[in-house]
Amino acid sequence: MYIFLILLFIWNVAKADECQWQELDDKCLKYCWITFKPALFNLISTEKQLEEFKTLQLNTNNLLTTNLALTKSLENQLGLKETQVKQVEQNVEACASRVRTTEESLQEQRNMTEKCQNEKIQLSEELASTKSLQNQLVARSSLENVESKLQNMENQLRQVEGTVETCRASIKSTEETLMKQRTLKEECQNERRKFKKIGQKYYHIENNEKLSWFSALQRCAEWGGHLVHLKSDEEWNLVKEKLEMGYRYWVDLNDLQTDNTFMSATTGEEAKFVKWHSGEPGPDNNEHCVELGRFDGFDMNDFYCFEKKNFICESSNERVFNYN
Ligand SMILES: [Ca+2]
Structure with a gap:
């Protein structure tokens, strides 16, 4: 475009040499006006386009700047995200580590639980054995109590037997007395029969x-x-x-x-x-x-x-x- 304008200017200057300066007021000026008018308009248009282009370029630059800033921001955000991702990855790794630790702890707890269950079973068996022994002791104690009670009952029975024996002796004595009384009564009755x-x-x-x-x-x-x-x-x-x-x-x-x-x-x-x-x-x-x-x-x-x-x-x- 500039090259074309330059060439057009040079051609108009060459054409102007053919005109006399005295003719400028009428002939040359008009010619020049005719000659430069398109160029001038073209120049104006070009300047406008240039201005628009500059404006567009400025806008573009602004947009580019904005984009750059945005890109920078995005890059920063990306870096931040990467940092966060790294942090997350570290957290994940830490979690995985803790999961492994937890699994190991869980396994230890399982082992401990299994061990405790085995010990519990063993203790249960020992407790059952102890209870059995205790029951045997209680039974033996009860047996001793029963034997003691039986001994007491036997003593009481002997006392009762003694009392019964005494009662029997008393009954026998009473019977004998009664028999004597009956005999005496019969004798008396027999004697009474003697009354005439x-x-x-x-x-x-x-x-x-x-x-x-x-x-x-x-x-x-x-x-x-x-x-x-x-x-x-x-x-x-x-x-x-x-x-x-x-x-x-x-x-x-x-x-x-x-x-x-x-x-x-x-x-x-x-x-x-x-x-x-x-x-x-x-x-x-x-x-x-x-x-x-x-x-x-x-x-x-x-x-x-x-x-x-x-x-x-x-x-x-x-x-x-x-x-x-
Ligand atoms: Ca007398």
Whole structure:
């Protein structure tokens, strides 16, 4: 373009030499104007284009600068990213290292866990063995306790057996006593059967055994009766007809409490019926118990109470004789 303008300028200058300066005002100037006008416009246009080009170049430079700055920034960012990538790679490596360490630790833990499980199994077996031994000890202790309790129970059993034996002995003694009582009762009953009805009452005239007045009193009581208590001549006459001649019989009268005041041991009252032999009761103050048969008949006589004589019992309860 510049080369073309230069060539065009040179050609116009060569054409101008043909014109006279005096003709410039009209001929040459017009010519020149005609000649330079396109060039001038072209130059203006070229300058505008140049300006635009410069502007464009400036913009381009700015854009390039911007791009460079951007590129620089990108490069910086890239460097930063690379640094970060390196950091990440280092982190990854560190993580991988830690993973390996963790795996190793995990493996160690697994090994430790397996070892612990084995030890646990072994401890469990030892614990089971210990428990078994403990149970055996407890069982042995329980057995000892049971043996001790059994010994105590045996001792208690011996005591109970002793008590039972004592009870048996007591029962046996009681049975024997009861048997004796039954025997005595039977004897008494048998003796009661000895009572015979004489008149309106029942009497037993003991002709075999001789007792003191006191013993005779007791014996009649044992038989369920009392020494005979005569109340009237009728009773006296009926009884004396049954007596053996030469025998002497105790009756229930005595003056043991007050001399010469004869009381009935049956009624506790002073005797209302007496049949004294002549001269009786005598002056001997030691004679306090009354008998029949001292003399030829069976009149009454006071005599020594401890002398053993036959005796006459009278029933105190008529029901005793119902079975006769
Ligand atoms: Ca006398």
